[in-house]
Amino acid sequence: MVLVIGATGDLGSQVVRGLRAAGAPVRCLVRQGSAYFWLNDTGADYFFGDLREPDTLRRACAGVRHVIACAGLRTEGRRSHHDNVTRAGHHALWRAARTAGVQRVVFVSCLGAERFHGSPAHRARADAEDSLRASGLEHVILRPSLFATTFALAARYGAENGWVPMLGKGDNPVSPIGVADLALAAVASLDLPALRDRSIDVGGDESLGYREALERALQAAGALGASPAQAPAMLRGAGLPLLGRLQPRWATRLRELEVHANQDLSVPAGSFTAAFGWAPQPYQVALEAALAAPPRPEDILEIYPLMQHRGPQATAYEPGVMPLDQLPEGPPTAR
Ligand SMILES: NC(=O)c1ccc[n+]([C@@H]2O[C@H](COP(=O)([O-])OP(=O)(O)OC[C@H]3O[C@@H](n4cnc5c(N)ncnc54)[C@H](OP(=O)(O)O)[C@@H]3O)[C@@H](O)[C@H]2O)c1
Numbered sequence: 001m002v003l004v005i006g007a008t009g010d011l012g013s014q015v016v017r018g019l020r021a022a023g024a025p026v027r028c029l030v031r032q033g034s035a036y037f038w039l040n041d042t043g044a045d046y047f048f049g050d051l052r053e054p055d056t057l058r059r060a061c062a063g064v065r066h067v068i069a070c071a072g073l074r075t076e077g078r079r080s081h082h083d084n085v086t087r088a089g090h091h092a093l094w095r096a097a098r099t100a101g102v103q104r105v106v107f108v109s110c111l112g113a114e115r116f117h118g119s120p121a122h123r124a125r126a127d128a129e130d131s132l133r134a135s136g137l138e139h140v141i142l143r144p145s146l147f148a149t150t151f152a153l154a155a156r157y158g159a160e161n162g163w164v165p166m167l168g169k170g171d172n173p174v175s176p177i178g179v180a181d182l183a184l185a186a187v188a189s190l191d192l193p194a195l196r197d198r199s200i201d202v203g204g205d206e207s208l209g210y211r212e213a214l215e216r217a218l219q220a221a222g223a224l225g226a227s228p229a230q231a232p233a234m235l236r237g238a239g240l241p242l243l244g245r246l247q248p249r250w251a252t253r254l255r256e257l258e259v260h261a262n263q264d265l266s267v268p269a270g271s272f273t274a275a276f277g278w279a280p281q282p283y284q285v286a287l288e289a290a291l292a293a294p295p296r297p298e299d300i301l302e303i304y305p306l307m308q309h310r311g312p313q314a315t316a317y318e319p320g321v322m323p324l325d326q327l328p329e330g331p332p333t334a335r
Contacts, residue, residue, distance in 0.1 A: 001025045002190070003064040003102075005051065005093065006071030007044070008034045010149045011108060014183035015068055016044050022187065029060045051089025052080070054096065061093075061100035066190045069093060070108040073121070076249040082124035090128035094135040104138045104196075106189045108182075111145045111201055111265050119255040129199065138196060140189040144182055145175040145203035145265045148283060151217035152290035158214075159223035165231040167254060168261030170211030175203025175266045178286025185276050195275065203267035204280045210261050213283070220287050 002019055006012035007028035016039060019026045026044035030036035036046050049056025051071060061067070073085050090107070097105055113125040132139050158164040185202060189195050208216070214228045259265075272280045281289075 001027055001064045002066045002068060003027050003029060003047075003060055004044075005029045005067070005069045006108075007039060007046070008036050009070060009072065010147065011179050011183055011186075012068075012070045013039075014179050015070060015186050016042050018183045018187045019068075020044055027060065027064065029056070051093060052084050054092040057093050057096040058099065061096045061102060064097075064100060065103050067093070067097050067102055067105045068108075068186050068190070069105065070186065072108075075253045078249075081249070082120055082252065086121070086124035087127045087131075091131045094132050094137060098135055098137055102137065104140070104190060105132065106140045106142065106186050107132055108186060109141055109143050109199075111143045111203065111267070112259065112263060113143060116259045116263060119259050120252045121256040122259060133197075140192075140195045140197075141199040142182070142186060142189065143199060143201050144177050145201075145267060146177075146213075146260060147182070147290075148176050148178050148204075148217075148286035149290040149293075151176060151213055152221070152287060154214055155217035155221035155223055155226075155291065158218045158226035158228075159221050162226050163229045164214055164218065164226065166211065166214065166228045166261045167231050167258040168210070169230065170214065170228055170261045171209050172262050173207045173264055173266035174210050174213055174260075175205070175207050176213055176283050176286065177202060177204045177272075178281040178283075178289065180286070180289065181272070181278075181280040185272070188276050192276070200275050201267045202272060202275070203265075204283055204286065205269040205272065206283050207266040207269070208283065210265075216283065217287055217291075220284070221291055 002024050004012055004016055004019070004026060007016050008030055012028075016026055016028060020042045026042070028036065028039055028044050028046040029049045030039070030046045031050050032048050039046055047056075047060045049060050051057070069090065071085070071089075073080060073082060076082060094105065107129065109125045109129050110122065113122050113129060116122040117126070129141050132141065154164045181204075182202060211228050218224075218226050218228075280286075
C-alpha cells in the first residue's frame with residue numbers, strides 16, 4: 001500500500017494516477033472539504049486526515065509500505081501555515097511512518113530549499129528535509145525546479161489581465177519540469193536502489209530565463225498582448241519587511257515568489273535522465289499539456305457535475321472511526 005499526501009494537488013493527482021496505472025494499491029490522505037472526489041475515477045482509497053493532526057497520520061500509516069509526501073501550501077492562512085503544516089506536519093508524518101515500519105518515504109521538497117533561508121517557505125521545507133534525514137527512515141528527497149503548471153497558471157492570469165507580475169528582473173535561470181515526469185520520478189523513487197537516502201535536484205533539460213519561460217507560456221496560452229512586468233517596488237526587496245509587519249502571510253508568499261524571479265533555479269541538462277533513466281518532456285510539450293488541462297474549479301459544486309463517477313466509488317474510510325454507513329454520498333461542503 002502506498003500512502004500519498006497531497007493527492008488532490010497538481011502533482012499528487014498525477015502521482016496517484018501513475019501508481020494506479022501500475023496497479024499499485026493507493027491510499028490518499030485528503031482533507032474533508034477538498035476536491036477529493038476527483039480521486040474516485042482512479043480507484044484509489046481515501047482517508048480523511050490532515051498534516052496538522054498527528055492522530056490521523058498515525059492511522060493513515062497503518063499497514064503502509066511506502067509514503068509519497070507531496071503536499072504543500074501556496075498561501076498561508078490563519079490556521080494553516082508553514083510552521084504547523086510544512087514543518088511540524090511533516091515531522092509528525094515521519095514519526096508516524098517510522099512507528100508504522102514504512103519501508104521508504106519519498107518527499108517532494110523544492111529546489112534551493114537549503115539555500116534561500118530568507119524565504120520562510122523554503123526554510124520550512126529545508127527543516128522538513130532535515131527532520132526526514134534525522135528520522136532514520138529510508139528516504140528519497142526530490143527538489144524540483146518550477147513546474148510547467150506554475151507557468152501555465154501565470155499565463156492564464158496574463159491572458160485575463162494583460163500582464164503577469166514578476167517579483168524581480170526575471171533573468172535568473174530556471175529548468176521547468178513537467179508534472180507528468182515529476183510524478184513518475186516520485187513513483188520510480190519508491191524502489192530505485194541507487195536513489196536510497198539521496199536528495200536530488202530535479203528539472204527539465206532546458207535552462208531558460210524566468211522571464212523567457214513566462215513569455216513562452218503566455219505565447220502558448222495565446223495571450224499575445226500580455227507580458228511579464230516587474231511588480232511595484234513596494235512588493236519587492238525593501239518593501240517586504242514593512243509588508244511582513246503589516247501582513248506576514250502575504251509577505252511569506254511574496255518572499256517565495258521573489259526567489260522564483262531572482263535566484264538560480266536551474267539543474268544541469270541530463271541530470272534527470274541520469275537519475276531516473278528517461279529524458280523529461282521538453283518545456284513546450286509540458287506547457288501545452290498543462291494548458292490543455294481544464295483549470296481546476298475552486299468550488300466543489302462546480303467540480304461535481306464534471307466527474308465521471310459521482311458516488312464514492314473508492315473506499316473512504318478511517319479504520320475503526322468512520323462507519324461505512326456514514327460515508328458521504330454527495331459532494332462535501334466547501335471549506
Ligand atoms: N508548483 C511548483 O512550481 C513547485 C515547485 C517546486 C516544488 N513544489 C512543491 O511540490 C509540492 C506539490 O506542489 P503542487 O503544485 O502539486 O501543490 P498544490 O497543487 O498546491 O497541492 C497541494 C496539496 O497539498 C495538500 N495540503 C495542503 N495543506 C495540507 C494539510 N494541512 N494536510 C494535508 N494536505 C494538505 C492540498 O490539499 P487540499 O486539496 O486539501 O488543499 C493539496 O493536495 C509542494 O510541496 C510544493 O511546495 C512545487
